[in-house]
Each structure stands twice: as C-alpha cells, then as structure tokens.
Amino acid sequence: MKLFIKSTMPIMAVLIIAIQLKAQIPDSLGLKSLNCSHCLCQKDISPLSTMISHVHPKGKWMFAYRAMTMHMEGNYLQGKRISETKLFDNYLMGAEHMNMQMHMIMIMVGLSDKFTIMSMLNFNYSNMSMIMPENESGHTHNNDESHSHNHHMKSTGLGDTKIYALYSLINNSRHDLIGSLGLSIPSGSIKKEGHKSLYPLRMPYMMQLGSGSFEVLPSLSYLYKINKWNLGAQINYIIRANDNVLTYRLGNELSVNSWAAYLITDWLSTSIKAEYLYIGTIKGKDNSLFELAEPAANSKNYGGNLLNIHYGVNFFIKQHRLSIELAIPITQHWQGIQMHRKLFGYFGWQIMF
Numbered sequence: 001m002k003l004f005i006k007s008t009m010p011i012m013a014v015l016i017i018a019i020q021l022k023a024q025i026p027d028s029l030g031l032k033s034l035n036c037s038h039c040l041c042q043k044d045i046s047p048l049s050t051m052i053s054h055v056h057p058k059g060k061w062m063f064a065y066r067a068m069t070m071h072m073e074g075n076y077l078q079g080k081r082i083s084e085t086k087l088f089d090n091y092l093m094g095a096e097h098m099n100m101q102m103h104m105i106m107i108m109v110g111l112s113d114k115f116t117i118m119s120m121l122n123f124n125y126s127n128m129s130m131i132m133p134e135n136e137s138g139h140t141h142n143n144d145e146s147h148s149h150n151h152h153m154k155s156t157g158l159g160d161t162k163i164y165a166l167y168s169l170i171n172n173s174r175h176d177l178i179g180s181l182g183l184s185i186p187s188g189s190i191k192k193e194g195h196k197s198l199y200p201l202r203m204p205y206m207m208q209l210g211s212g213s214f215e216v217l218p219s220l221s222y223l224y225k226i227n228k229w230n231l232g233a234q235i236n237y238i239i240r241a242n243d244n245v246l247t248y249r250l251g252n253e254l255s256v257n258s259w260a261a262y263l264i265t266d267w268l269s270t271s272i273k274a275e276y277l278y279i280g281t282i283k284g285k286d287n288s289l290f291e292l293a294e295p296a297a298n299s300k301n302y303g304g305n306l307l308n309i310h311y312g313v314n315f316f317i318k319q320h321r322l323s324i325e326l327a328i329p330i331t332q333h334w335q336g337i338q339m340h341r342k343l344f345g346y347f348g349w350q351i352m353f
C-alpha cells in the first residue's frame with residue numbers, strides 16, 4: 001500500500017497541476033487547438049513504441065493505455081544455441097522460454113505550448129519456464145516427462161513509476177525537436193520470490209519488477225514532417241543513478257531509433273522503425289542469488305545489444321488512437337549465456353481531450 005501511494009504521487013501531482021491549469025483556461029479546448037496547426041499530438045502517426053513523439057498545446061490532455069509483450073527463448077552463448085546437456089554442465093537448471101508483459105497507464109498534459117509533463121504507472125508480468133535435468137528434479141509434484149523437468153517462475157505487480165518533462169525546442173510546419181528529461185522512481189519490487197514449493201528463493205534479476213534504482217531518463221527526438229510523411233529519429237538514455245538496497249545496479253541503457261510513418265487515409269497510418277538498443281552490464285550483485293542455480297541468477301549473464309525492426313499501424317477514430325505494432329530482432333549479442341529475444345508486440349489506446 002505504501003508503495004502504491006509512493007508510486008501514484010507523480011500521477012497525482014500531474015492531475016492536480018492540470019486541474020488547476022484547466023480551471024484557469026476554460027476555453028482551452030476550442031481556442032488552443034487552433035494554435036496547434038503544427039502540433040502532431042492530435043494525429044500522431046509515429047510508431048506506438050516511440051514513447052515520446054509530441055508535446056501538447058497548453059491545457060491539452062492525453063490519457064493512454066499501452067501494453068508491451070516480449071517473447072524470449074533458448075539458451076545462447078556467443079550467438080549459438082547451446083544444448084541442455086552443456087547448460088547442465090555449468091548450472092543446476094536453466095530457462096526454456098520467457099514471456100514479459102508491461103502494462104502502462106499514462107497521463108500527459110501541456111502546461112504551456114512548449115512544456116508538457118507526462119506520468120507513467122507500470123504493471124509488469126513475467127513468466128519464465130524452467131528446465132532441469134531429470135535426476136535433479138526430486139520434488140514433490142508428479143512428473144511423467146522422460147527428458148527434462150519443467151516448472152514456471154512467475155512475478156507480477158507494480159513496476160517502476162516514471163515522470164517526464166518534455167520541452168519543444170523547435171516546432172514549425174516542417175521540423176519538430178523535443179528534448180525531455182524523466183525520472184524513474186523505484187516502486188517495483190526487486191525482492192520477488194518464486195513459488196514456495198518449487199523455487200523458494202529470490203528470483204533472478206530479469207524476473208524482478210523494477211531496477212531498484214532511481215533512474216534519470218534523458219531523451220532527444222527529431223521529427224521531419226512532409227506531406228503525409230513523418231520521419232523521425234530519437235535517442236534515449238537510461239542512467240541508473242544509485243545502487244539499490246540489494247547492492248547492485250542494473251546497467252545503463254541506450255536506445256537509438258529512427259522511423260518513417262505515413263498517413264494512408266484520414267483514419268489510418270502505418271510505420272516502420274529500426275531500433276538499436278544497448279544494455280550495460282550489472283554492477284555488483286544480489287548476494288542472495290545462487291549463481292550456479294541458473295544463468296539468469298548470474299550477474300555476468302546480463303547486458304548486450306540488439307537491433308529490432310518494427311512495423312505498426314495506427315487507427316484514428318475522433319480523438320482516439322488505436323495502435324498495434326510488432327517487432328523482431330535482426331541481430332542480437334548478449335553477454336554470457338542468455339535467452340534470445342524472438343518477438344515483441346505492442347498494443348495501445350489513447351485519447352486526447
């Protein structure tokens with residue numbers, strides 16, 4: 001409960017500021033939207049997975065729900081899939097596949113025509129299917145499988161909470177340049193444990209709901225608008241500012257992405273995007289994790305980089321936007337033994353008012 005209050009504070013702050021702002025400018029909807037001839041916010045055709053792609057005119061609100069799912073599979077060492085036998089030479093068990101879901105609730109409001117604030121609450125769900133050699137699996141539940149033995153690790157709950165300030169540096173009929181700075185508050189648990197009878201231990205780093213660190217999130221976005229096209233490029237950085245209470249710090253992350261989006265008709269747009277993501281290695285470690293239990297429990301098996309290609313569509317219905325996007329990795333390189341990322345899916349709904 002305390003955690004919930006702590007994490008909803010930024011949302012509340014945004015709400016209070018925005019309600020006051022709204023009271024001061026009663027005709028903001030009618031009048032201000034006319035000022036917005038260069039503004040992308042009304043019909044933002046940028047890819048859904050691009051978190052920051054517009055600022056709002058003063059007093060204009062947006063409410064959004066976004067979901068992201070990622071599927072990971074196999075155990076890879078230096079790009080090559082390794083056999084279960086090889087895995088069990090070094091570890092007691094391993095992951096077979098994993099599904100991660102993030103559900104985001106987002107509120108955004110223009111404090112002035114240049115300055116917008118945005119707040120995001122996350123709910124995370126992770127499910128990792130584990131394998132272990134048959135002779136290691138002397139647990140209580142019955143099992144008829146002949147080769148290896150499966151069980152699942154699951155974690156679910158509130159993730160880290162984010163608040164962003166966005167500033168429009170350039171905004172004209174052709175060019176948009178948006179600088180933004182965010183802060184992530186570690187509201188997500190980093191002490192999730194597995195099921196009592198199967199894995200009565202703290203789960204590995206990637207199964208935890210947050211980073212446990214405060215994060216500084218700078219970003220710069222450029223958009224070029226021509227006819228029905230919107231061409232964009234963006235750079236995002238996640239700086240993990242402190243060691244968390246378990247004395248480790250997840251690596252910093254850099255994302256560079258570029259996209260082309262096209263408005264096909266009044267109500268439909270499509271986009272392609274390339275994203276390069278670099279994830280740094282973990283500093284320190286969670287001392288309660290047994291490193292030989294599985295690759296994910298070893299802090300050395302963390303970090304790397306990948307290049308994703310995205311394809312998305314946006315539907316516009318009055319002030320609503322519905323979006324779907326899919327992404328697949330083109331290349332990926334990971335430290336040590338890690339699963340490979342296979343598929344990403346995004347779904348989003350947003351409303352402007």
Ligand SMILES: [Cu+2]
Nearest residue numbers: 041056062108
């Ligand atoms: Cu918005």
